[in-house]
Amino acid sequence: MRRLLWSNHSFFNMELNEEQQERYFIVVRRSKKGLSRGTIGRGDAETAAGDLVGMVYGGGGSARSSGTVKKQDTYPLTRHQAQLLLFVSPASRRLELLCNVQLFNAICDLAQDDLVVIKHKKDFQPCLVKNLVQIGKKDKPGVLQMLGFELELVDTEHDILSKKTVPLPFFSAADIVQVAPSNLNSREPLRNGIDLGLRRKAVSRINSMPVFKSRNAKKESILINNNGSDSIQAMSHYSLEVGSMAEVLSLNGLTVYGVIRWIGIPEGKKNCWAGLELDNEATTCSDGTFNTKRYFTCTVNKALFVPLNNCKPDRRFVNEIPEPLEPPSVTLLEDLNEDVPPVPEQDVLSHLVGRMRGIQGHFNSCYLDATLFSLFTSSITFNRMFNRSADSEEGISHILRRDIVNRLRRSGFVPAESVMKFRKQLGCKSFATEEKDPEEFITLLLKHVLHIEPLLKIRSHGDLPQDAYTHQIIVEKSQVRAVPSVQQLLEMSFVSSDLKFEEIPSCLIVQMPRFGKKFKMFPKIIPSTELDITDILHCSPRECFLCGHLAEYECVQCLMDHKLQPGKIKQYCSTCNTQIHTHPFRKEHTPHKLTVPDHFPEDAPLQRHQMELFAVLCINTSHYVSFVKYGPNPRSWVFFDSMADRCGDDNNGYNVPVVRSCPEVGDFLSQSEEGMSTADVSQCSELVRRLLCDSYMCLYQRTE
Ligand SMILES: [Zn+2]
Ligand SMILES: [Zn+2]
Numbered sequence: 028m029r030r031l032l033w034s035n036h037s038f039f040n041m042e043l044n045e046e047q048q049e050r051y052f053i054v055v056r057r058s059k060k061g062l063s064r065g066t067i068g069r070g071d072a073e074t075a076a077g078d079l080v081g082m083v084y085g086g087g088g089s090a091r092s093s094g095t096v097k098k099q100d101t102y103p104l105t106r107h108q109a110q111l112l113l114f115v116s117p118a119s120r121r122l123e124l125l126c127n128v129q130l131f132n133a134i135c136d137l138a139q140d141d142l143v144v145i146k147h148k149k150d151f152q153p154c155l156v157k158n159l160v161q162i163g164k165k166d167k168p169g170v171l172q173m174l175g176f177e178l179e180l181v182d183t184e185h186d187i188l189s190k191k192t193v194p195l196p197f198f199s200a201a202d203i204v205q206v207a208p209s210n211l212n213s214r215e216p217l218r219n220g221i222d223l224g225l226r227r228k229a230v231s232r233i234n235s236m237p238v239f240k241s242r243n244a245k246k247e248s249i250l251i252n253n254n255g256s257d258s259i260q261a262m263s264h265y266s267l268e269v270g271s272m273a274e275v276l277s278l279n280g281l282t283v284y285g286v287i288r289w290i291g292i293p294e295g296k297k298n299c300w301a302g303l304e305l306d307n308e309a310t311t312c313s314d315g316t317f318n319t320k321r322y323f324t325c326t327v328n329k330a331l332f333v334p335l336n337n338c339k340p341d342r343r344f345v346n347e348i349p350e351p352l353e354p355p356s357v358t359l360l361e362d363l364n365e366d367v368p369p370v371p372e373q374d375v376l377s378h379l380v381g382r383m384r385g386i387q388g389h390f391n392s393c394y395l396d397a398t399l400f401s402l403f404t405s406s407i408t409f410n411r412m413f414n415r416s417a418d419s420e421e422g423i424s425h426i427l428r429r430d431i432v433n434r435l436r437r438s439g440f441v442p443a444e445s446v447m448k449f450r451k452q453l454g455c456k457s458f459a460t461e462e463k464d465p466e467e468f469i470t471l472l473l474k475h476v477l478h479i480e481p482l483l484k485i486r487s488h489g490d491l492p493q494d495a496y497t498h499q500i501i502v503e504k505s506q507v508r509a510v511p512s513v514q515q516l517l518e519m520s521f522v523s524s525d526l527k528f529e530e531i532p533s534c535l536i537v538q539m540p541r542f543g544k545k546f547k548m549f550p551k552i553i554p555s556t557e558l559d560i561t562d563i564l565h566c567s568p569r570e571c572f573l574c575g576h577l578a579e580y581e582c583v584q585c586l587m588d589h590k591l592q593p594g595k596i597k598q599y600c601s602t603c604n605t606q607i608h609t610h611p612f613r614k615e616h617t618p619h620k621l622t623v624p625d626h627f628p629e630d631a632p633l634q635r636h637q638m639e640l641f642a643v644l645c646i647n648t649s650h651y652v653s654f655v656k657y658g659p660n661p662r663s664w665v666f667f668d669s670m671a672d673r674c675g676d677d678n679n680g681y682n683v684p685v686v687r688s689c690p691e692v693g694d695f696l697s698q699s700e701e702g703m704s705t706a707d708v709s710q711c712s713e714l715v716r717r718l719l720c721d722s723y724m725c726l727y728q729r730t731e
Contacts, residue, residue: 051109051171052079052101053121056675062096064675065118067109069171073098088113088163088171099322102269107135107174114162114173115201124201126674126683127383128270133206137176144205144438145178145198154178160197175199205438270382272341272687273303275333283307284341285331286382286672288315288323299335307713366414366428367436369405372658375665376688379404379439379657384686386435388669389443391462395450396669396684397651398465398472401642401726403432404665405657408533408728409641416477423452424476443681465644465651465724466538470496482536484529486565489622492529497536497724504548506587507594510704512553513537513640513725515594518563522583522596525619527565531636535560535727551719553703556656556696558638558727562596566622568633571600573607577627580604582618638727645721654692654718662693666714689714 054066062068062083070079078095085091102125104112111134112121124131137143141156158177163170175197267273271287289302295318305312308328315323317332370379379385386396402409413432416424430445450459453471457463473479473496481494500520507515517537521527535558541547562569569578572591578598585597585607598621599607608616643654652668671685695703695715708716 050079050081051104051106052081052096053104053109053112053125054083054096054100055102055122056100062100063118065121067104067113067118067121067171068096068101069109070096070098070101082169084113084171088173090169090171105135106171110161110171110174111135111200113171114175114197114199116199120201122674123681126270128268129381130203130206131200134200134203137206141206142181143176143178143203145202146204147195147198147202151204153181155181162197176203267301267335267338267340272382273301273338274341275303275331275337275339283309283331285329287338288325288330290335291322293317293322293332294320300332301335301338303331303333303338305329305331365433367433369403369407369410370436370439370657372405372660372663375405375657375663380665380686380688381439382672382683382685384439385667385684386431386441386446386669387443387684388682389447391460392443392446392450393651393669394463394465395446395458395468397644397653397667398468399431399446400435400667400669401644401653401655402469403435404642404655404667406534406641406726406728408730412479412533413477416479423449426452427472427476439686440684462649466497466499466536469536482532482534484532486527486529488525492565497538499538500540502540502548508704509549510551510553511549512555512700512704513539514555514558516540516552517558517560518596519586519594521563522581522586525583527563528560529565531560531564531729532638533729535638537725537727539722539724541723551704551708552722553700554640554643554696554718554722554725555700556640556661558640559635560638561633561635562598564636566624567636568624568627568631569598569621570633571603572597573603574600576600576602577623577633579621579623580618581621582608582613582616584616585613585618588613637730639730640725641728642726643718643722644724644726645717646723647717647721651723652717654689654714656693660693661697662690664689664692666692666717687714691715692718695719 050070054062068083070081072080082090082093115121161172163172285303285305304325312328313330314327315330483495484492486492500516502519571578581598587593666687666689669684670682672683
């Protein structure tokens with residue numbers, strides 16, 4: 028039943044010939060004939076109506092039934108891919124693997140002694156690939172033999188040596204969750220059947236490398252065409268395929284971005300075209316039809332058809348991926364139960380950006396996905412608090428740490444089941460079923476799950492400080508500019524309610540002034556990348572607004588004085604306080620005396636206290652997404668949407684979470700505040716617009 032292929036040199040040639048003749052496919056949409064999604068088959072002919080005639084394989088790789096299937100309900104596979112996927116069960120998991128383009132490509136190219144990480148008995152385990160194994164009845168007509176992997180556990184601990192005596196089962200492609208390919212370009216993929224002998228290699232994680240930067244990009248890559256007449260196209264430089272993120276220069280000179288949903292030769296054309304689902308709507312775009320024929324289905328006004336040559340890999344990802352200068356170190360062999368630090372800046376693009384990255388959304392979970400991604404991806408300060416928080420061997424904090432935080436940082440992807448497991452333990456049932464407010468979740472998370480002390484201690488009217496986890500900005504519209512910054516909003520919110528921070532918080536989570544999911548007070552808010560809280564700190568030395576000496580008074584009524592930089596907090600030394608309030612317009616003012624530290628030398632230099640923005644949670648039509656600043660570089664921004672795309676229908680499908688690099692957001696935020704407030708959002712990129720118009724919560728961390 029099982030046959031080792033390792034030394035079968037003739038296999039490769041045989042396979043190539045067959046690949047040219049046979050067209051394998053996987054059913055991606057439930058067809059009228061009742062073929063379920065994930066079913067694998069072989070098309071032997073094509074009808075005039077564009078249906079594939081062939082057979083589908085059942086368990087064990089035997090042909091189960093023959094008939095026709097609509098070509099648009101299928102996705103083409105090579106024989107090798109079909110054999111690997113056939114061994115994956117249940118069938119729905121095949122599509123999940125196929126959607127993870129980078130990982131699946133890497134699995135198809137595995138060579139002997141490559142390092143992989145598998146999920147085995149609910150644990151993650153690094154393994155060496157030993158062999159590719161053909162499973163199924165041999166040489167029987169109509170049988171497609173399945174392919175599995177023979178793996179060997181890597182002894183990360185010595186006691187595993189003893190476990191090695193227990194033979195491992197054959198693993199399917201879907202058991203592999205991570206691939207660490209070799210740096211050696213000379214090695215051959217496994218299916219070539221050439222024994223390469225043992226080799227020690229430096230490895231790195233690449234399961235999240237965008238497809239066009241993978242090793243395939245160096246070779247001539249083969250595009251399998253969805254259309255029968257000209258099924259294989261060679262293309263140098265890039266390997267763009269269904270699922271790749273691409274950009275196209277449109278006729279009006281604008282670059283548009285989208286995901287390739289279809290590749291083939293449309294009716295009436297001679298060369299290869301791509302059908303893209305764009306990030307943004309455009310009036311000239313369709314919902315997946317081209318010249319009245321449907322090639323795929325998406326939202327109205329988002330489908331663009333262009334010659335494939337006009338598509339390039341999405342540059343926003345390509346440019347940002349640094350070439351490794353030295354062989355990456357071995358990171359796979361780390362203890363899989365050990366805490367993983369936030370993803371370092373230089374690793375984010377290769378490790379976290381792409382489709383099926385981040386936290387997978389499911390059933391109204393976006394409030395939670397976006398919040399967790401914001402808090403745990405990269406903030407060093409928040410992580411320090413997290414590490415200090417109580418952990419137990421089991422229970423909800425353990426699920427959070429092991430199945431969500433460590434997993435996100437280690438593998439770049441958290442499946443929806445892990446999040447649901449966590450949600451169900453949050454106490455109130457509604458957290459597992461309904462869309463909740465992120466602030467409610469944050470308080471629950473920090474207070475009851477992690478037992479972290481309240482982040483904020485705020486004094487109101489000089490009374491004793493009150494504890495809080497987040498701060499809701501409360502202002503009147505007239506008190507600030509039409510396009511306010513978070514800096515102005517926070518200061519105004521504090522000054523108008525006479526609030527002061529008792530101490531500098533480690534993390535400051537600020538809620539924008541908006542009510543419920545619908546009403547927002549300001550159409551645009553500038554998320555200040557640096558937040559200066561010096562002037563809203565209790566008992567902290569401050570500078571006189573006019574002369575720079577130690578301030579002793581603060582005047583709320585002077586705040587909006589149009590002659591004195593309206594909106595800026597006004598604090599004065601006693602001399603300036605007297606002078607400014609001798610003016611007839613200001614005679615009625617009632618300046619407060621400030622609390623100044625005792626014995627503070629009057630000429631000592633005053634220190635300013637700044638916090639830095641590390642994430643912005645946004646909401647649009649009840650859907651939460653987040654922006655995360657993942658390092659000191661001003662352009663180090665990613666955008667995360669846990670439900671960016673969906674595979675399958677409402678009942679049987681799943682969400683595809685996407686993390687996108689968005690350096691343009693950093694560029695935008697590097698402008699002057701004036702430039703940002705007057706920017707024409709219709710000319711801005713989609714993500715800049717969302718950051719500016721949809722912000723719900725800004726997260727700051729202390730840096731000093
Ligand atoms: Zn002064
Ligand atoms: Zn005044």
